[in-house]
Amino acid sequence: MNVTQKYSLLLFILFIGIFSSSCNHDRNHPGYAYMPDMYYSEPSSAYSDNAVFRDSITNQMPVPGTIARGKMPYPYKQKSFPDQIAAGKELKNPVPVNLVTLKRGREQYQIFCASCHGEKGDGNGHLYTSKLFSAKPTSLIEPYVQDKPDGEIFHIITVGSLSGLMGAHGSQIDKEDRWAIINYVRNELVKK
Numbered sequence: 417m418n419v420t421q422k423y424s425l426l427l428f429i430l431f432i433g434i435f436s437s438s439c440n441h442d443r444n445h446p447g448y449a450y451m452p453d454m455y456y457s458e459p460s461s462a463y464s465d466n467a468v469f470r471d472s473i474t475n476q477m478p479v480p481g482t483i484a485r486g487k488m489p490y491p492y493k494q495k496s497f498p499d500q501i502a503a504g505k506e507l508k509n510p511v512p513v514n515l516v517t518l519k520r521g522r523e524q525y526q527i528f529c530a531s532c533h534g535e536k537g538d539g540n541g542h543l544y545t546s547k548l549f550s551a552k553p554t555s556l557i558e559p560y561v562q563d564k565p566d567g568e569i570f571h572i573i574t575v576g577s578l579s580g581l582m583g584a585h586g587s588q589i590d591k592e593d594r595w596a597i598i599n600y601v602r603n604e605l606v607k608k
């Protein structure tokens with residue numbers, strides 16, 4: 417065995433040693449972490465004191481003007497005819513008409529509209545026919561509503577009718593679902 421072979425053998429044994437021992441660690445002690453303050457964060461609980469912030473409170477208010485995702489304020493005024501017309505001109509229905517969205521629109525209509533406007537959309541919902549609600553809900557299948565642009569109907573659902581006899585539904589029904597209801601009213605309540 418010459419010198420090179422000896423060293424190769426030595427290196428080989430060393431390598432086997434490192435290789436087999438490196439897999440044999442206690443898993444609760446995974447070894448050294450360089451810069452441990454970057455690997456392990458130190459959480460503060462929401463209501464604890466906090467030395468980092470100027471007011472010493474962990475739970476900080478959002479920056480003024482922050483808008484939560486999907487909570488964009490509605491820009492058109494309630495009970496304003498010009499705003500209702502503007503919404504009709506400016507808002508476009510982003511929800512495509514297909515089997516999935518029509519099914520969603522039907523479900524949402526039955527939950528939020530049918531009690532007043534009726535299963536058929538003719539205005540004879542249970543709350544009206546049982547005299548629990550005295551104002552006659554408008555028929556949604558006549559040209560008076562059908563000829564309105566989608567944006568105007570969206571506006572009525574969102575902030576309520578001009579007279580206020582029908583209340584606002586913007587906080588109860590998701591934006592997408594309001595559009596889906598309109599698709600349903602146009603494409604299924606009215607048979608084409």
Ligand code: HEC
Nearest residue numbers: 528529532551552553554561572573577578579580581582
């Ligand atoms: C509590 C009963 C009630 C519910 C629930 C209700 N409406 Fe109405 N809706 C009415 C009444 C009453 C009117 C007529 C009031 C008026 O003209 O001011 C009306 C009017 C309307 C109009 C016509 C408004 C206009 O400018 O003449 C539309 C469109 C309409 N509703 C759609 C809907 C849709 C879509 C839903 C479900 C998201 C719904 N409504 C839920 C009672 C209701």
